[in-house]
Amino acid sequence: MTPENIAPDQRSAAPARRHIEHFVADFAETPLQATDKVKEDQAPLSLWGEAWKNLRRQPLFLISAFLILVVVAVSLFPSLFSGIDPASEACQLANSDAGPAAGHPLGFTQQGCDVYARVIFGTRSSVTVGLFTTLGVLLIGGIMGALAGYYGGWVDAVLARVNDIFFALPLILGAIVMMQLPVFRTNRTAWTLVLILVTFGWPQIARITRGAVIEVRNADFVTAARSLGVSKFGALLRHVLPNSLAPIIVVATISLGTFIVAESTLSFLGIGLPPSVMSWGNDIQAAQASLRSNPMPLLWPAIALSITVLSFIMLGDALRDALDPKARKR
Amino acid sequence: MNASVEIHEAGASAERPLLEIKDLAISFTTSNGEVNAVRNAHLTVMPGETVAIVGESGSGKSTTALAAIGLLPGNGRVAAGQVLFDGEDIAHASEKRMIELRGNSIGMVPQDPMSNLNPVWKIGYQVRETLKANGLPSGPDDVAKVLSEAGLPDASRRANQYPHEFSGGMRQRALIAIGLSCQPRLLIADEPTSALDVTVQRQILDHLDKMTTELGTAVLLITHDLGLAAERADKVVVMYRGQVVESGPSLELLRNPQHPYTQRLVASAPSLASRRIQAAKELGVESGDLLAPAEDVAVETSMPEEVLQIENLTKVFKLRSGFGRSTDFTAVDNVSFSVKRGTTTAIVGESGSGKSTVAQMVLNLLQPTSGKIVFDGVDTSTLNNKEIFAFRRRVQPIFQDPYGSLDPMYSIFRTIEEPLRTHKIGDKASREKKVRELLDQVALPQSTMQRYPNELSGGQRQRVAIARALALDPEVIICDEAVSALDVLVQAQVLNLLADLQSRLGLTYLFITHDLAVVRQIADHVCVMEKGKLVETGSTDEVFDSPRQDYTKALLNAIPGAHLMLPPEAATA
Numbered sequence: 001m002t003p004e005n006i007a008p009d010q011r012s013a014a015p016a017r018r019h020i021e022h023f024v025a026d027f028a029e030t031p032l033q034a035t036d037k038v039k040e041d042q043a044p045l046s047l048w049g050e051a052w053k054n055l056r057r058q059p060l061f062l063i064s065a066f067l068i069l070v071v072v073a074v075s076l077f078p079s080l081f082s083g084i085d086p087a088s089e090a091c092q093l094a095n096s097d098a099g100p101a102a103g104h105p106l107g108f109t110q111q112g113c114d115v116y117a118r119v120i121f122g123t124r125s126s127v128t129v130g131l132f133t134t135l136g137v138l139l140i141g142g143i144m145g146a147l148a149g150y151y152g153g154w155v156d157a158v159l160a161r162v163n164d165i166f167f168a169l170p171l172i173l174g175a176i177v178m179m180q181l182p183v184f185r186t187n188r189t190a191w192t193l194v195l196i197l198v199t200f201g202w203p204q205i206a207r208i209t210r211g212a213v214i215e216v217r218n219a220d221f222v223t224a225a226r227s228l229g230v231s232k233f234g235a236l237l238r239h240v241l242p243n244s245l246a247p248i249i250v251v252a253t254i255s256l257g258t259f260i261v262a263e264s265t266l267s268f269l270g271i272g273l274p275p276s277v278m279s280w281g282n283d284i285q286a287a288q289a290s291l292r293s294n295p296m297p298l299l300w301p302a303i304a305l306s307i308t309v310l311s312f313i314m315l316g317d318a319l320r321d322a323l324d325p326k327a328r329k330r
Numbered sequence: 331m332n333a334s335v336e337i338h339e340a341g342a343s344a345e346r347p348l349l350e351i352k353d354l355a356i357s358f359t360t361s362n363g364e365v366n367a368v369r370n371a372h373l374t375v376m377p378g379e380t381v382a383i384v385g386e387s388g389s390g391k392s393t394t395a396l397a398a399i400g401l402l403p404g405n406g407r408v409a410a411g412q413v414l415f416d417g418e419d420i421a422h423a424s425e426k427r428m429i430e431l432r433g434n435s436i437g438m439v440p441q442d443p444m445s446n447l448n449p450v451w452k453i454g455y456q457v458r459e460t461l462k463a464n465g466l467p468s469g470p471d472d473v474a475k476v477l478s479e480a481g482l483p484d485a486s487r488r489a490n491q492y493p494h495e496f497s498g499g500m501r502q503r504a505l506i507a508i509g510l511s512c513q514p515r516l517l518i519a520d521e522p523t524s525a526l527d528v529t530v531q532r533q534i535l536d537h538l539d540k541m542t543t544e545l546g547t548a549v550l551l552i553t554h555d556l557g558l559a560a561e562r563a564d565k566v567v568v569m570y571r572g573q574v575v576e577s578g579p580s581l582e583l584l585r586n587p588q589h590p591y592t593q594r595l596v597a598s599a600p601s602l603a604s605r606r607i608q609a610a611k612e613l614g615v616e617s618g619d620l621l622a623p624a625e626d627v628a629v630e631t632s633m634p635e636e637v638l639q640i641e642n643l644t645k646v647f648k649l650r651s652g653f654g655r656s657t658d659f660t661a662v663d664n665v666s667f668s669v670k671r672g673t674t675t676a677i678v679g680e681s682g683s684g685k686s687t688v689a690q691m692v693l694n695l696l697q698p699t700s701g702k703i704v705f706d707g708v709d710t711s712t713l714n715n716k717e718i719f720a721f722r723r724r725v726q727p728i729f730q731d732p733y734g735s736l737d738p739m740y741s742i743f744r745t746i747e748e749p750l751r752t753h754k755i756g757d758k759a760s761r762e763k764k765v766r767e768l769l770d771q772v773a774l775p776q777s778t779m780q781r782y783p784n785e786l787s788g789g790q791r792q793r794v795a796i797a798r799a800l801a802l803d804p805e806v807i808i809c810d811e812a813v814s815a816l817d818v819l820v821q822a823q824v825l826n827l828l829a830d831l832q833s834r835l836g837l838t839y840l841f842i843t844h845d846l847a848v849v850r851q852i853a854d855h856v857c858v859m860e861k862g863k864l865v866e867t868g869s870t871d872e873v874f875d876s877p878r879q880d881y882t883k884a885l886l887n888a889i890p891g892a893h894l895m896l897p898p899e900a901a902t903a
Binding site (some may be wrong): 020021022023024025027029030032033046047048049050218219221223224225226227228229230234239242243 | 579
């Protein structure tokens with residue numbers, strides 16, 4: 001008790017002394033509950049479970065997930081969606097630039113090929129490149145980013161600089177230059193494209209992973225695990241990485257779309273997949289010649305490309321909202 | 331609700347209340363539908379009066395206050411009732427009218443001084459902004475005057491500094507300066523000092539008291555601390571689950587609480603009831619000793635009395651100051667103390683006193699610069715990796731933040747099982763049995779096992795953290811501010827649990843805390859730290875009854891409501 005501490009009795013005397021009513025609420029209206037009782041009525045829900053519950057009600061997610069399922073189904077079993085196999089059935093030059101006909105709903109290209117069949121059969125190469133590039137990028141970028149973020153110090157300094165160097169090179173420009181190398185020019189397949197896109201695509205994921213890992217590595221639950229006797233690397237695998245996954249998944253989903261675009265861009269430029277492989281990029285490039293007289297053969301693969309990319313980007317958006325409530329739009 | 335009308339009528343004859351909230355209901359639209367945050371709230375603030383709203387987190391106290399200044403979050407709305415400011419209903423007033431009122435009629439001091447000042451603008455600019463918005467003179471002298479009135483020394487120089495150059499207490503003073511700069515008739519202070527150290531809290535509140543008394547400002551103080559409310563306010567309003575359960579003159583409410591919730595709150599408010607709980611704990615220890623299995627006692631006697639000895643412990647951090655240069659910062663300076671087996675030793679200090687650094691070193695997560703830590707007769711710095719692994723089994727931590735210390739991806743079962751799996755103890759079935767036992771020990775239903783941390787409250791998470799720490803049958807538990815983030819009732823519950831576990835399992839606690847009231851409740855010995863140095867040690871009773879150092883005295887005096895002694899009948903309620 002110190003003198004400058006004014007007792008409440010004297011304080012209330014300072015303004016005109018008022019009568020203060022002592023109000024007590026009706027006990028029945030304000031029932032007491034046991035302090036800190038566990039709610040046992042609801043079903044248990046993990047973080048992912050909660051995200052899923054949230055996603056299920058989002059039209060954005062439902063639409064994009066449906067479209068992606070369709071695209072994946074088409075790329076796996078194209079013959080289910082089109083009776084014509086453009087690889088085995090030669091194009092009839094007689095049909096050059098012809099409009100829609102029975103059995104050929106989207107008309108023909110300048111070479112007399114069925115546009116619908118080519119769009120359906122071109123899906124596989126686009127999806128393959130997109131999917132495997134994303135997996136490769138996740139693997140390399142994830143490992144580099146996780147190590148840099150978790151161990152810090154010189155590991156971080158070295159990996160971060162390597163990352164910066166690759167980050168500075170634009171994906172498309174890098175790919176154009178690389179594809180000119182004799183090794184790649186002679187073996188142009190979907191896998192060469194994947195390799196090149198991974199080479200220039202990993203820094204983005206590495207950066208995101210590094211940030212996410214740095215955020216989590218100092219969390220109390222990591223310290224708790226370490227003081228339980230979990231090894232440093234074990235804590236990275238069991239606690240830090242699973243908790244850093246959300247932003248990585250979001251970025252990976254969105255970049256899957258951009259890798260599909262990159263494949264098409266390179267094919268369009270004539271340095272991606274060889275013309276013998278059916279892909280949307282090749283089709284767009286081939287249709288360019290007859291753009292003025294017959295724009296439809298260019299439009300259909302372009303629409304397919306846009307819808308696929310858009311669905312992946314929308315899925316990424318929906319995932320971000322579900323996994324990171326802070327970023328949710330109001 | 332009749333009572334509020336009566337107050338209103340009785341008051342109206344003499345003078346008009348400055349703020350009157352009648353039958354207020356506030357609801358929020360969330361993804362789970364409409365949530366009623368506040369129901370039937372009513373309170374009256376007379377001009378110049380200080381009224382405190384007390385309640386635990388989620389009780390609707392801040393929401394009620396925000397409604398009074400028209401700053402409810404976007405998804406919240408006033409569903410029913412009135413907010414009368416000087417007779418005018420502002421519950422549904424236009425934004426334009428609210429802007430007129432804010433600042434010069436109703437001021438606000440927000441809770442967190444760290445995030446409520448814009449880091450990219452100088453303090454002076456932020457004060458000037460407020461003055462300008464309310465059409466007051468805003469020259470450099472006016473700004474300096476406002477700041478110096480709020481107790482900032484050297485105000486004109488300080489006005490040119492950025493928020494990061496201010497300490498927490500100074501930032502809160504700046505916020506108070508902004509809140510009071512336009513001399514409002516009502517000041518809403520939302521937990522104005524809960525982020526600050528007790529001694530700073532005391533200074534700030536004293537100053538706020540003085541300023542509002544001089545200006546005749548009425549204050550609506552929102553706090554979770556009943557002791558603080560009783561000490562600072564004329565009238566206390568207790569809120570519980572969105573409803574006002576009791577209100578009245580602060581001392582009367584404290585001494586003669588009527589509503590069961592208020593009774594519960596008064597009984598467990600640490601600052602008020604510490605002695606009583608201490609006595610109860612001692613009783614508990616005695617009865618627990620009788621129940622303790624005989625073999626445990628035998629094991630204990632065969633071991634050395636002092637389980638932890640800390641000798642001349644020093645930790646120096648190198649702070650990088652650019653171009654390879656570094657300055658030394660001594661976080662822990664030559665600290666020595668020892669911890670007896672089966673007792674609780676508390677390290678008390680304000681932020682920056684080095685108490686958590688000591689804990690980290692004892693846990694062997696940080697290497698001391700010099701000095702040694704002897705655990706059970708062995709210097710911990712000499713341990714090899716295998717021995718450290720074994721050491722981890724015997725010394726376990728419990729952390730402050732119940733939201734951060736559990737992995738959100740792990741179910742409660744996996745969380746508690748992790749230490750067992752890491753140390754390869756038992757098979758799957760026996761581990762599950764052990765987890766069930768542990769949940770029983772911390773008084774959580776076994777069905778909690780399948781749940782995830784995000785479904786549990788702070789107190790429940792802290793119990794899970796305790797269960798995890800107990801999984802390896804440790805001897806020493808380091809509690810780093812283990813209860814500071816919890817509401818008082820939950821805090822009391824967790825402290826009782828810890829005391830109970832200690833008596834049953836013969837645990838030794840090293841309790842790191844800033845809260846002297848908590849120390850009184852749980853500790854046998856106290857070490858007071860100030861700026862890295864140990865300033866006082868002794869048994870809890872010695873330190874509390876006859877503190878030798880000025881710093882300890884200042885800390886003790888700063889406990890809000892410590893001098894409001896309770897009459898015996900309230901203590902037994």
